[in-house]
Amino acid sequence: MSLDGPTMDERVPRDFETLRATILDRRDSLPKRIAQVAAYALDNPDDIAFGTAASIAASAGVQPSTLIRFAQQLGFDGFTSLQQVFRERLRERNSSYDERLQALRAKADAGAGHRAIFDGFVAAASTSLNDISRTLDDAHLEDAISLLAKAQTIFVLAKRRSYPVATYIAYALGKLKIRNQLIESAAGLNAEMVAFATPADAVIAISFSPYAPATIEEARAISEQGVPIVAITDSSFSPLAQFASVWFEVAEADFAGFRSLSATMALAMALTVGVGEKRRDASRKRKA
Amino acid sequence: MSLDGPTMDERVPRDFETLRATILDRRDSLPKRIAQVAAYALDNPDDIAFGTAASIAASAGVQPSTLIRFAQQLGFDGFTSLQQVFRERLRERNSSYDERLQALRAKADAGAGHRAIFDGFVAAASTSLNDISRTLDDAHLEDAISLLAKAQTIFVLAKRRSYPVATYIAYALGKLKIRNQLIESAAGLNAEMVAFATPADAVIAISFSPYAPATIEEARAISEQGVPIVAITDSSFSPLAQFASVWFEVAEADFAGFRSLSATMALAMALTVGVGEKRRDASRKRKA
DNA sequence: TATGGATTGGAATTATTATTTCATATTCCC
DNA sequence: GGGAATATGAAATAATAATTCCAATCCATA
Numbered sequence: 001m002s003l004d005g006p007t008m009d010e011r012v013p014r015d016f017e018t019l020r021a022t023i024l025d026r027r028d029s030l031p032k033r034i035a036q037v038a039a040y041a042l043d044n045p046d047d048i049a050f051g052t053a054a055s056i057a058a059s060a061g062v063q064p065s066t067l068i069r070f071a072q073q074l075g076f077d078g079f080t081s082l083q084q085v086f087r088e089r090l091r092e093r094n095s096s097y098d099e100r101l102q103a104l105r106a107k108a109d110a111g112a113g114h115r116a117i118f119d120g121f122v123a124a125a126s127t128s129l130n131d132i133s134r135t136l137d138d139a140h141l142e143d144a145i146s147l148l149a150k151a152q153t154i155f156v157l158a159k160r161r162s163y164p165v166a167t168y169i170a171y172a173l174g175k176l177k178i179r180n181q182l183i184e185s186a187a188g189l190n191a192e193m194v195a196f197a198t199p200a201d202a203v204i205a206i207s208f209s210p211y212a213p214a215t216i217e218e219a220r221a222i223s224e225q226g227v228p229i230v231a232i233t234d235s236s237f238s239p240l241a242q243f244a245s246v247w248f249e250v251a252e253a254d255f256a257g258f259r260s261l262s263a264t265m266a267l268a269m270a271l272t273v274g275v276g277e278k279r280r281d282a283s284r285k286r287k288a
Numbered sequence: 289m290s291l292d293g294p295t296m297d298e299r300v301p302r303d304f305e306t307l308r309a310t311i312l313d314r315r316d317s318l319p320k321r322i323a324q325v326a327a328y329a330l331d332n333p334d335d336i337a338f339g340t341a342a343s344i345a346a347s348a349g350v351q352p353s354t355l356i357r358f359a360q361q362l363g364f365d366g367f368t369s370l371q372q373v374f375r376e377r378l379r380e381r382n383s384s385y386d387e388r389l390q391a392l393r394a395k396a397d398a399g400a401g402h403r404a405i406f407d408g409f410v411a412a413a414s415t416s417l418n419d420i421s422r423t424l425d426d427a428h429l430e431d432a433i434s435l436l437a438k439a440q441t442i443f444v445l446a447k448r449r450s451y452p453v454a455t456y457i458a459y460a461l462g463k464l465k466i467r468n469q470l471i472e473s474a475a476g477l478n479a480e481m482v483a484f485a486t487p488a489d490a491v492i493a494i495s496f497s498p499y500a501p502a503t504i505e506e507a508r509a510i511s512e513q514g515v516p517i518v519a520i521t522d523s524s525f526s527p528l529a530q531f532a533s534v535w536f537e538v539a540e541a542d543f544a545g546f547r548s549l550s551a552t553m554a555l556a557m558a559l560t561v562g563v564g565e566k567r568r569d570a571s572r573k574r575k576a
Numbered sequence: 577t578a579t580g581g582a583t584t585g586g587a588a589t590t591a592t593t594a595t596t597t598c599a600t601a602t603t604c605c606c
Numbered sequence: 607g608g609g610a611a612t613a614t615g616a617a618a619t620a621a622t623a624a625t626t627c628c629a630a631t632c633c634a635t636a
Contacts, residue, residue, distance in 0.1 A: 017422075031613055050375050053594055063615055068595065079594065087338050090378050114433055115426045117565070118558035122421050125550050126414060133410050138403045145402055161459060164452035171449060172546055256561045258460055262413050262550040270406035273544045277405070319583055341624055351585055356625065367624065 012075040016045070016089035022074060030073070033062050037070040041086075049086040053079050117256060124255040128263035131251050136267070144230045144246040144271055149278035151202030154180040155194075155222070158206040159215050165206050165232075165261060169268050176276040183218060194218050199226040204271065206232045206264065207240050208252070219243045230271070232264055300363040304333070304377035310362060318361070321350050325358040329374075337374040341367050405544060412543040416551035419539055424555070432518045432534040432559055437566035439490030442468040443482075443510070446494035447503050453494050453520075453549060457556050464564040471506060482506050487514040492559065494520045494552065495528050496540070507531045518559070520552055 013019035023038050030038060040060035041048050047056055057064040064079075071082035148154055154173060158166035166182055173180040183193055197203065203222055207215040216239045223229055223243035231244035234251060241247045248267060252259040301307035311326050318326060328348035329336050335344055345352040352367075359370035436442055442461060446454035454470055461468040471481055485491065491510055495503040504527045511517055511531040519532035522539060529535045536555060540547040 033614065046379050050379070052592080054592095064594075065596080065616085066614070069613085091334050091338070113426075114429050114558065114562040114565075115424075117561050118424065118429060118554065119421065121554040121557045121561075122417050125417055125554055129410050129413055129417075129550075133407065136403075136406065138401075141402050141406060161456075163459065164456040167455055168449075168452040168549065171451065175545075255557075257463075258557055258561065261456065261553060262417075265549060265553075266406065266409040266413055269409045269543075269546055270402065273405050273409075273546065274402040277402075321584065340622080342622090352624075353586080353626080354584070357583085 012081075013085065016085055016092075019074070019085050033066050034070050034073060036060060037062055037066055041070075045086050045089065048083060049090050120255040121258075121260070124253040124260040125262035127253040128251070128260045129266060131253075132263035132267065135249070135251075137248075140246055140248060141270065141274070144248070145274040145278055147228050147245060148202050148204070148230060148271065148275045149282065151200070151228075152179065153197070153201045154178060154275075155183055155197055155201060155203045155227075156180060157183045157203055157215060157218055157222075159212040161259065161261075162206040162208060162212075162215075162232075162264070165264050165268050166204075168265065169204060169272055172269065172272040173275075176272065178272075178275060178279065190214070190218060191221070194222050195225075197222055197225060197227045199228070201227055203227055203229045204232070204268075205229055205240055205244070206268075207238070208234045208259070209238070211239055216240065232267060300369075301373065304373055307362070307373050321354050322358050322361060324348060325350055325354055329358075333374050333377065336371060337378050408543040409546075409548070412541040412548040413550035415541040416539070416548045417554060419541075420551040420555065423539075424536070428534055428536060429558065429562070432536070433562040433566055435516050435533060436490050436492070436518060436559065436563045437570065439488070439516075440467065441485070441489045442466060442563075443471055443485055443489060443491045443515075444468060445471045445491055445503060445506055445510075447500040449547065449549075450494040450496060450500075450503075450520075450552070453552050453556050454492075456553065457492060457560055460557065460560040461563075464560065466560075466563060466567065478502070478506060479509070482510050483513075485510050485513060485515045487516070489515050491515055491517045492520070492556075493517055493528055493532070494556075495526070496522045496547070497526070499527055504528065520555060 013022050020042060023042060027035060027038060037060050040056075044059070047059060051059070053064045053067050057067050060067075068079045071077075071079045074082065076082040156166045156169050156173075163184075166184075170180055170182040181193065183190055203219070205215065205219045207219075211233075219229060219231075219240055220243055228245040229240075229243050231238075231240040231247035232250055233240040233247060235241075235249060238247075250263050250267060252261065252263055254260065301310050308330060311330060315323060315326060325348050328344075332347070335347060339347070341352045341355050345355050348355075356367045359365075359367045362370065364370040444454045444457050444461075451472075454472075458468055458470040469481065471478055491507070493503065493507045495507075499521075507517060507519075507528055508531055516533040517528075517531050519526075519528040519535035520538055521528040521535060523529075523537060526535075538551050538555060540549065540551055542548065
C-alpha cells in the first residue's frame with residue numbers, strides 16, 4: 001500500500017475551473033458512486049453551492065458520506081471546503097462585470113499577456129449587453145420596427161467603426177428577402193445613392209462619437225428629402241438624434257481603445273428580424 | 289397598542305427586489321441596530337447569502353440575535369428563511385443563459401412581441417461569450433498573435449455572415465497602423481489580390497458552416513503559396529482548419545436563424561490588439 | 577427625573593449539519 | 607473460487623450554527 005491520501009504534490013483546486021478540469025480528468029478512474037457525485041456536481045453546481053450535505057446527497061442518490069469521500073478524493077479536507085469553491089464561483093460570476101472590467105484593464109496594462117486582452121474584450125461585450133438590456137425602451141423598439149416594416153427599401157448608413165454593423169444588417173435583410181441598400185460606393189457615388197431615397201423608404205443610420213462627418217452629412221441630406229430615419233447612436237447630443245424619427249441610445253463599453261459592438265449588433269438584429277416578422281404578419285393578414 | 293408582529297396583511301417578501309423595496313421603505317422607522325443590519329444587507333447581499341449568522345453579525349458589527357430580530361421584523365420566521373431570499377437571488381442571476389435562451393426562443397415563437405426577439409439576441413450573445421471564455425486555448429492565442437505579428441501585410445478573408453468581422457478587423461488594424469488588406473473587390477479581382485501574398489505575409493480567415501465556397505477557395509490558393517493562415521471557424525471538420533497554421537473553434541449560439549457574432553468579434557479584437565502590442569514591444573526592444 | 581416600554585448584548589439552549597466509524601458488499605487479482 | 611483491497615451504506619458522534627431567553631440599557635414621555 002503506497003502513501004495515499006493528501007500527498008504533497010496533489011494540489012487542491014482553488015477555483016471552479018481548475019476543479020472542473022480535475023474532475024473531468026479523473027472521471028474514468030473514479031469509483032461508481034463517487035463518479036455519480038462528480039457528474040451531479042458538474043451538472044448542478046448551484047445545488048452544491050447552497051445545499052446541505054444531506055440534501056445534495058439525496059438529490060444525487062448517494063449517501064452523505066459519499067459526498068465527503070468525493071471531496072477528500074479531490075484533496076479537500078471535507079465537504080465544507082469543497083463547497084467553498086462552488087460558492088466562490090457564484091460570487092465571482094455575480095460580481096459586477098464593471099468591477100471585473102476594471103481589474104482586467106489593470107491586468108492588461110501591467111502586461112499580463114494576451115489572455116488578459118481577450119478577457120477584457122469579452123468583459124466589455126458582456127457589460128454592454130447588460131447595459132442595453134436594462135436601458136432599451138420597448139416602445140422605441142416597436143416604433144422603429146413599424147416604421148421600417150413600411151419602407152419600400154431600407155437604406156443602411158454607417159462608416160468606420162459602425163460599418164461592420166451595417167454590413168451585418170444588409171446581410172440579414174438580404175437573407176430575409178427585404179429590399180435594402182447599403183450606402184457605400186467605391187465609385188464615390190454616395191450622394192447620388194442617397195438622392196434616390198423617397199419618403200416611402202426608410203433609413204437605419206448608425207454612428208458613434210466621433211461621428212463620421214460623411215454619415216452625418218448623408219443623414220441630413222436624406223432626412224431633408226423626407227425619408228424617415230431610425231438612428232442608433234450614443235447620446236442625445238449626437239447630431240444623428242436630431243434627424244431621426246426614432247433613435248436608440250447605446251452605451252458600449254470599451255477596452256484597449258476599441259469599443260465593443262455587441263450591444264449594437266444585438267439591437268440591429270432585433271430590428272432586422274422584427275421587421276421580417278412584422279412583414280410576414282402583415283402579408284398573412286392581407287391574404288386572410 | 290395595535291396588534292403587531294406577523295399580522296395577516298403583512299406579506300413576507302419572497303423575492304429580492306420586493307425585499308429590497310420593503311427595507312428601503314421602512315429604513316427610517318427601524319431601530320438603530322436593526323437599521324445597521326438593513327444597510328449592511330443591502331450593501332453586501334452576497335455575504336448574507338453565504339455567511340453564517342455569527343459571521344454576518346460580526347461583519348455588520350451587531351449580535352447574532354439582532355440579525356434574527358431583523359428577519360422577524362420583516363415577517364420572516366427566522367434568519368434562515370431570510371437568507372433563502374438572498375440565495376435565490378444568486379441562483380436566478382446565475383441561472384444558465386442556455387436555459388434562458390430556451391425560454392426566450394419559446395416565448396418569441398409564441399409571438400411574445402419584439403422585446404422577446406431582442407432579449408433572445410442578447411442571450412445568444414452572452415451564451416457565446418461565456419462559451420468562448422471557457423474554451424479558448426491560451427496557447428493558440430499566443431501562437432496566432434506571434435504569427436500575425438511577424439507578417440508584413442495581414443490579409444483579411446471572410447464573406448457573407450463573417451464579413452462584418454473582417455471589416456472590423458480591417459478597421460482596427462488600420463487604426464493601429466498595421467498594414468492590412470481586406471480581400472474584397474468590387475471589380476472581381478480577388479484572385480489577383482490573393483496572388484500578391486507571399487510567405488512573409490499572413491492571413492486571418494473566418495468562415496462558418498455553410499462555408500462560403502469563395503472563402504475556402506481563396507484560403508486554399510493562398511496557403512499553397514506558403515502564406516501562413518490563422519483561421520476562425522466552427523469545427524475541426526471545417527475545410528478552413530486544414531489550411532490553417534493555427535485555428536480557433538468558436539461556437540456561436542443562434543437565435544431566430546441568425547448566429548451571434550459576439551464571440552468571434554471578441555476573439556478578432558484580441559488578435560488585433562495583441563498583434564499591435566507585440567509589435568510595439570518588439571520595436572521597443574530593437575531600439576534598446 | 578422617574579417610569580414604562582422598547583431595544584440591545586451576551587450566554588444558554590436547541591436544532592441542524594458535517595463527519596466519523598464500522599459492518600457489509602463489491603471488485604479485482606492470484 | 608478464495609482472499610485481500612477497495613467501495614458503500616447506515617447509524618453514531620462531534621461540530622457548528624440558529625434561536626431563545628433574560629438581564630441590562632436606552633429612550634421617550636409625563
